[in-house]
Amino acid sequence: MDQRINLHQFAETHEVTNQPPSLDGTNLYRIDLPLQEWSRRFGAGWAQDRIDAYGALAGGPLMEAGFLANQNKPVFASHDRYGHRIDLVEFHPAYHQLMQTAVEHGIPSLPWTAPREGAHVARAAMSYLHTQAEAGSGCPLTMTFASVPALRLQPDLAETWLPKILATHYDPRNVGIAHKAGATIGMAMTEKQGGTDVRANTTRAYPVGQPGPGQAYELVGHKWFCSAPMCDAFLTLAQTDKGLTCFLLPRHRPDDTRNAFYIQRLKNKLGNWSNASSEVEFRGALAWMVGEEGRGVPTIIEMVAMTRFDCMTGSSALMRQALTQAAHHCAHRSVSGRLLSEQPLMQNVLADLALESEAALALSLRMGRSLERLDDGHEARFARLVTAVGKYWICKRAPAMINEAAECMGGTGYVEDTILPRLYREAPVNSTWEGSGNVQCLDVLRALSKEPGVLDALFDELGDGHGDKRLAAHIHGLKEACQDTGDIQYRARQLTEDIAVALQAKLLLEAGNAVVSDGFIAGRLERPGRVYGALPRGVDVQALVARSSPQV
Incomplete structure (x- = not known):
């Protein structure tokens, strides 16, 4: 009789005990009593079903996408394989999933497209849930949302851009705005020598023709931080003869050619890994003045x-x-x-x-x-x-x-x-x-x-x-x-x-x-x-x- 011991029975050295059950797939809204109470208290009771639906997404597919988007950081490609300058930042599909879901549910647009009591609160509640799943995508979502009041100061530009900024359609393609149903907006303000002191900025703006609000300029200079550089346009600051002024600078010119907007590198950040932050140069980049000349900071x-x-x-x-x-x-x-x-x-x-x-x-x-x-x-x-x-x-x-x-x-x-x-x-x-x-x-x-x-x-x-x-x-x-x-x-x-x-x-x-x-x-x-x-x-x-x- 074979007396040999079957060692396989000892291969499993332990069973898993004393560990919490998984939270995967949990509706983040339904487990958050304070959010339910405070959103109702400040006027968003009418939006509870909408917020609840986003809570299910945030705790389920978006939570999973958040891990993937952080494990696969954006990658900068300055040139294509033929040697052409392209200035593209490539994102993992999970990042686009996060962006698409947020845009389709109105996180960048709800208070502007459906203004009513509690709309800002409802939108903040959904953003609160989205951020728990993944915060990096919040940067372009926030800037797109926040661009609306500034662009409304320049009605001629707003007429072209706001319908696409406020659309619940996400289009990450690197094409001109005329070919898109939806758009995202970024921001580029700080420079190496100034940082917080934006009045120290050295970027210059030169009128293409008639100067003034709503008119075209060419910008020459650099920005030390430009977040989400694959956005369709950027609000930025540059000096004119009357001082620091605000401009809207698109990635593409009206004739669909690339604007003179060059990404120098992506920042290697402590966190916020799923989002690309960059250093950029404007080499005669076409932009349009927003608001009063010399009043860029206000x-x-x-x-x-x-x-x-x-x-x-x-x-x-x-x-x-x-x-x-x-x-x-x-x-x-x-x-x-x-x-x-x-x-x-x-x-x-x-x-x-x-x-x-x-x-x-x-x-x-x-x-x-x-x-x-x-x-x-x-x-x-x-x-x-x-x-x-x-x-x-x-x-x-x-x-x-x-x-x-x-x-x-x-x-x-x-x-x-x-x-x-x-x-x-x-x-x-x-x-x-x-x-x-x-x-x-x-x-x-x-x-x-x-x-x-x-x-x-x-x-x-x-x-x-x-x-x-x-x-x-x-x-x-x-x-x-x-x-x-x-x-x-x-x-x-x-x-x-x-x-x-x-x-x-x-x-x-x-x-x-x-x-x-x-x-x-x-x-x-x-x-x-x-x-x-x-x-x-x-x-x-x-x-x-x-x-x-x-x-x-």
Whole structure:
């Protein structure tokens, strides 16, 4: 009798246990109670079915496409195989899938094509879901969306371009605009020597014939950063005899020949891998003046205000996806015989992350409501201030929050098989792009001190603390800080932070969920911790964790 041992029975050394079930295919809207509540609260109740449908896409096919688009970065081809200069950036099909889905569902166009109460909020909610699946494609989507107010300043150009910018048709072909049903718009502002100081730009614009708004010019110069260089046209800045001026520069000339727009290289970035960012040169590139000559910064600000709003929403989205992953992991992972989500210290951390996420979402969607009411003086002044406040605060909070969420998952959160490393790499983009932290804080000071009514609008919005003594004391201190102008630039970050937290606390109090508002005020105003997970006693951490955890 053969006594040999069958070693194959020992080949499988273990079975997989103590791991969370997959979240693949989960509807990201249906597991996000705060998004459901806040989008309804700010007027997008009519769009819930639409947002729900996008939540299914974001958690399913778009999530898968996001991984593929980041694993296969865009590739720059300067010449074809015959030696002709082509300046093409080639993207993986997954990137085009992400773009097509977003465009077809109106993410770059909804508030402009169907303006109504809640349209900006509904669009922001869908963008929030899309960004959780993949953030890099958000750059051209945002710029296309944000180009509309700037182009409307030049009606003759708007007549040609806006119907295609607002179309729900995505066409990535490298052909002239006349051959396309839909178009995307990029932006190229910063230069090597100037960076944030765009007035230091050296790119020059020379009139082809008659000068002035809507007229053709040729641009000569360089741009240190041009995001999404395969867009159909770009809003850019160049100097004329009257100063810095805004122009629309297409990739193709009206006769379908290539414009003199040359990509020098793609930037090798920390994150945002699926999106191409480039350095470009204009060598007599044909462009058309947008807005008043010499007023390029005020003109482009029409676009920048919208892109800064999307930075707020985008950072909120990254935080939400990090929270979703961490909460789901901890709800199914046992340590020392107990689920992580049942252990007091982990509950403190998860609850703190949940508060940060919901407060960011609340302020972002409140900003969305303001964008729909800019004909209201208070709302216009509120939007002017909170564009900078929210861009600074929410984007600053995201990296540390995402890092903490990854730590909740242990080593699992540090490997590329999960989405956490991508979220962490992505987070600094929004705090840097469209004006870094100091730029935003100085803009807050500018709005408060130089624009009539903005300071009053802030304190009208905050009120008297809504019955909470802690918030009332914070608002009182904020008033004193605004009146003390001696070294206000030095204190600009602290002031901006205090404004942001006051606004978030007020919004949470107004919403009426005492568990959320009390936890936020206790952890941000009463006894703020230096790291996440230092909430004081008395906070209902179990309820906060339950509110934010996916139930799958």
